[in-house]
Amino acid sequence: MPQFNAQPQIITLSIYLYSWLLCLGPREFREGYGEEILKDFRHCCWKAYAQGGVCSVLCLWPSMFIRGIIDMGAERFSEGVRQGKKHSSSDKRILKRWYQKFFARYRAQANIVVDLRSNVQPDLYGASHRSQLDLCKDLYEKLIEKLIKESENIACPYGTTTSSSRWLHRGRSGVLFVSLEKYADGAGGKLSLDQLVDLSIEHDGVPVVLEVKLGRL
């Protein structure tokens, strides 16, 4: 029977590396089975060590680690597919992060033709520049929220149609239409009904036009 308190360094190292490998998998799986997986892996290491020492443990690495990487990747993928179907709160967070990254990437790298900021006219609500920035931030957040809510059919940026947001392909360009039903600027100002704000972005030579339709407050 192995005595874990006198654990050889090679086993400690193996378990340490294997625990890092588990981080490749989804958090839920890690929390549910990570401890058991590590216990079993430790037993495998001890068995190998008892049979042939350090070399034997090292011989375990290729099969165990490659298989582990494949399994964690597959688990993450299947979890993602499942999340795509369910849209739980954690899914929404993932989706939100994804959209934020998506927009941030365009904003940071793309050659911006028209920025959202320049389309929100100050005289629409007579607010300061600061309020205008808050307005843009708020609109941006709401846009992402709306995208998440309506994106059950969206699998990718150039994806499929949803009820109130859709991507259209026009040659090499993509147009995203999003309808925001409610919107408040937080500064006391009001926007007129059905005020349209266009956001045109170009990325890698592909023009993307984001059309945001603002509803009433």
Place this chain on the structure above:
Amino acid sequence: MEPNKQDPESMLPLTPAVLHILLALGGCERHGYSIMQEIAAQTEGKFHIGPTTLYRSIKRMLEQGIIVETGERPDPELDDERRRYYRLTQLGWYVMRAEIRRLERLIEIAHEEPSFGQLLGRPSYERG
């Protein structure tokens, strides 16, 4: 006895890992490492299943209701750590039986084919 909510046939074919886990749990309830050892013993060391594959399969099988967790207790043969034990459900038995029948039918088909029958070194089955 767990209710048989699903059709066992709809779960076929099983992956090799799931089938081996079912076979390992056929005799008694076991924990993860014990399942790995049993699989190695049953296959004379020809089929090894890693911990990640094992627990991915266990997770799916629990979701499908093929196996259930029976509790957590130490295995006196290994150490004094607490281990989660699993056992087959009634549905699990049905699924295993269905899979074995499917495999038997597959072997029959292989024997019925004259060229495969010769390869297998057994006389081919008479075609009805």
